[in-house]
Amino acid sequence: MTWPMVKLGGLVIAHYGKALKKENRNESGIFDVYGSSGLVGKHDGALTYESTLIVGRKGSVGKIVWAENGGWVIDTAYYLQVLQPEKLDLRYLFYALKKADLRSRTITTSIPGLNRDDFYGAVIPLPPLEEQKRIAAILDKADAIRRKRQQAIQLADDFLRSVFLDMFGDPVTNPKGWEVKNIVELASSDKYSLKRGPFGGALKKEAFVDSGYLVYEQYHALNNDFTFARYFIDEEKYQELKAFDVGEGDIIISCSGVNLGRLAIVPKGSPKGIINQALLKVKLDESKMLNEMFVSIFTHPNFKREFFGDNRGSGVPNFPPMSTFKEFGFIVPPLEMQQQYISLVHKVEQLKVKVKNSCELSDTEFNSLSQKAFAGEL
Numbered sequence: 001m002t003w004p005m006v007k008l009g010g011l012v013i014a015h016y017g018k019a020l021k022k023e024n025r026n027e028s029g030i031f032d033v034y035g036s037s038g039l040v041g042k043h044d045g046a047l048t049y050e051s052t053l054i055v056g057r058k059g060s061v062g063k064i065v066w067a068e069n070g071g072w073v074i075d076t077a078y079y080l081q082v083l084q085p086e087k088l089d090l091r092y093l094f095y096a097l098k099k100a101d102l103r104s105r106t107i108t109t110s111i112p113g114l115n116r117d118d119f120y121g122a123v124i125p126l127p128p129l130e131e132q133k134r135i136a137a138i139l140d141k142a143d144a145i146r147r148k149r150q151q152a153i154q155l156a157d158d159f160l161r162s163v164f165l166d167m168f169g170d171p172v173t174n175p176k177g178w179e180v181k182n183i184v185e186l187a188s189s190d191k192y193s194l195k196r197g198p199f200g201g202a203l204k205k206e207a208f209v210d211s212g213y214l215v216y217e218q219y220h221a222l223n224n225d226f227t228f229a230r231y232f233i234d235e236e237k238y239q240e241l242k243a244f245d246v247g248e249g250d251i252i253i254s255c256s257g258v259n260l261g262r263l264a265i266v267p268k269g270s271p272k273g274i275i276n277q278a279l280l281k282v283k284l285d286e287s288k289m290l291n292e293m294f295v296s297i298f299t300h301p302n303f304k305r306e307f308f309g310d311n312r313g314s315g316v317p318n319f320p321p322m323s324t325f326k327e328f329g330f331i332v333p334p335l336e337m338q339q340q341y342i343s344l345v346h347k348v349e350q351l352k353v354k355v356k357n358s359c360e361l362s363d364t365e366f367n368s369l370s371q372k373a374f375a376g377e378l
Helices: 092-101 116-121 129-168 217-223 233-238 292-298 301-308 337-376
Strands: 005-007 012-016 032-036 036-042 052-056 064-067 077-082 123-125 179-180 195-196 213-216 251-254 263-265 274-275 279-282 330-332
Touching: 005 012, 012 116, 032 064, 032 077, 052 092, 064 092, 077 092, 092 129, 092 337, 129 337, 213 233, 217 251, 217 263, 251 292, 263 292, 274 279, 292 301, 292 330, 292 337
Parallel strands: 213 274
Antiparallel strands: 005 123, 012 077, 032 036, 052 064, 052 077, 179 330, 195 279, 251 263, 251 279
16 A cells, blocks of 8 residues: 655654753653653753654754653754644654654764754655554554563563672672672782783784784673674784783773773683783682672672772773772672572573563564555555
8 A cells, every 4th residue: 555755844843952951950850851862861841741752853863752741852852743633643653753764864964963954854654544543553562562572681680680689789888798809819820810901002903914813802892792803913913912812711891982891701612812902801710709700790880880980080981000900899709609699690691582582583573564564564
């Protein structure tokens, strides 16, 4: 079935949001505050009191957010008013705009933006109102299934945090009185068990070859993906930089940027190689601290807040100096308790893999359903 394609300018008014300083946002406020990325706080006032759609015009350009009860919209976004509700269902418009490629209509500048006239020039299919409502109801049901599966992953993470707190307490305040050791005391006796990556001058691009020893990058720590292989060095360069080599079971930690402190354990079967300048390598003595226990402590929200919360006052966050890192205190529960907790972690992670696979299937099914809906094939 073919439906007319209608420009948004004849269907809606895109109102500009208004600036609202962070200090004027009140978490006890009645109304939600939206920006281009979605919900950003609360406020005592609102620009609209009705259900509306938030459209990112700066920052998260083209992102569409549903605002059930209206609210305040800051000046990085538009909020929409339907001109003729008897011709256009707002919930249908929500899905139609998600389907539309609004990002392709952005202005190419140093800061991409979505001009209102360009937004008005975008087109959407416009079936009869009852058909719009039917499509929206079908997609709502499919999207609800998707979101429930995504929430299951969050619940699994919340469960593990709850178990950690019950077994070990806060890793910073240490209410259970566990022994505390620094990273030097927990590290392996190997000479280079704690090592920051080489200075940039020691590993220049001209040293890279097509194959050989892998250069581990931040990507590996951020994504826990050890199939990625982009840069290699030869035997001679590897021997020169052998102090920075990476082995199975080593922990690599991201040392700069917004993903500061993200880490991963190098799995079995990973290629031999070295870390680059943006990583820190840690080789633990697992008779004292299990790798996965270290990861659980290091990634605990309170631990991260204590040691990285201020980002060291830098515009570009960086890992603290090694002398400071060596002063970090890690609780060291008995090894048997560590093993008990990690065993539970493994079981939950296996469950999460199944749920993630189910989420991917749900995404595929939703996208297929959406494609059929806007092609008039439902």
